[in-house]
């Protein structure tokens with residue numbers, strides 16, 4: 001069909017964590033504009049395996065923007081050119097035939113490269129384990145209406161809770177800081193009554209773990225919010241900072 | 251109980267330090283600019299103001315207190331700022347092949363990416379600046395029967411040297427850039443923002459940075475081109 005695209009891809013290939021990597025050019029044709037970016041890569045991998053070459057490895061799972069598994073830096077922008085959109089939801093109609101598209105993994109000390117475009121985001125799990133939870137007593141569930149939450153706080157907490165943990169914030173940050181991710185969890189729970197008992201502990205411990213994982217400090221560039229597939233606001237980082245400093249002086 | 255040192259050297263503590271000291275330095279710079287505007291009011295006004303700051307305010311103690319605080323603020327600010335920059339280099343040793351700007355909500359700008367450069371230039375500048383003016387050679391003048399340092403003549407004769415004026419103006423452009431990102435960023439660093447006020451703080455910060463940068467930029471320019479040179483007798487700096 002006529003509207004199919006032919007694209008020049010420049011893809012980061014790296015055969016293992018310790019191996020050196022490099023950008024490798026590929027040309028792909030017959031890309032339909034309805035394809036998602038990952039389907040386009042599937043298509044490329046199909047070609048590569050037919051030719052007996054090692055396919056390009058990348059992560060994905062739900063392919064509908066809810067799990068946070070996918071994540072590529074496309075033309076220098078995490079999750080590509082479309083705002084509030086994951087890589088798996090990005091459609092090839094965002095590109096023109098003949099375009100050169102660079103595809104790189106999320107780059108950060110805290111996200112070591114496993115292979116090609118796959119990075120290890122285990123650091124996020126370890127940060128969450130330090131305080132991204134609430135303790136509840138077992139037994140009958142309490143009456144939900146017995147704990148009032150204002151509409152404003154409920155909305156803000158919900159915005160924060162929409163984080164899917166993809167790590168695009170780290171990838172886009174010039175400092176490779178994980179502040180937006182960590183602040184989304186800290187703020188979500190700080191805004192809700194259920195989060196209060198562990199509030200101080202949470203802010204201190206999660207930030208401590210974030211620093212230990214080798215992420216950079218936040219310089220307020222705000223690039224994280226711009227690439228976040230859930231458009232999570234950096235105002236949550238302000239909440240995290242207030243919580244941390246308050247907990248620190250106690 | 252986690253130690254103070256550990257908190258202040260954490261990622262958030264460091265930014266709290268750059269933020270607080272940054273805001274204090276901004277306050278200082280504003281007062282400094284307003285004082286400097288007295289250069290437009292003539293020698294007596296400027297010299298008397300300087301004399302007041304040095305000898306009259308809190309019986310002459312104010313200047314020592316201010317000096318001590320400024321050294322502390324500058325020092326802490328520079329140490330924390332440089333540390334943020336070092337950590338960033340460790341956090342992404344392998345740069346991207348292509349680095350873009352996502353636009354939209356992003357506050358990333360030329361100014362925000364060059365804070366370390368503008369900051370370090372300001373650091374060198376401040377040392378030279380203090381040497382040049384605070385510890386510069388001055389004659390004495392008598393205003394209203396009081397003998398005082400003729401700082402006005404020192405400043406005007408210094409800015410009459412064209413390359414000094416131009417170097418000053420260049421640094422003031424960098425100061426403006428530093429504050430273009432710095433002012434709003436400092437509010438965010440100390441947690442003093444909210445969804446409602448963030449846009450106001452951002453626009454206010456950018457506006458203030460332009461006013462400060464322009465204010466300091468115009469002084470050497472106006473002196474170089476429009477003032478009489480009083481200093482030929484003194485031999486310049």
Ligand code: HEM
Nearest residue numbers: 219268269272275276328331365366369373432435436439
């Ligand atoms: C001693 C020389 C200076 C150095 C080395 C320096 C360095 C820096 C650096 C590297 C940052 C960015 C921190 C980051 O990326 O997170 C910064 C931020 C900032 N600087 Fe400076 N700076 C200096 C002087 C000044 C002066 C004179 C002012 C005010 C007039 C100022 C105001 C600010 C402000 C308001 C911020 C934002 C703070 C924040 O983001 O929390 N700086 N400085």
Ligand code: FES
Nearest residue numbers: 061063068070088
């Ligand atoms: S694969 Fe699940 S969000 Fe993209």
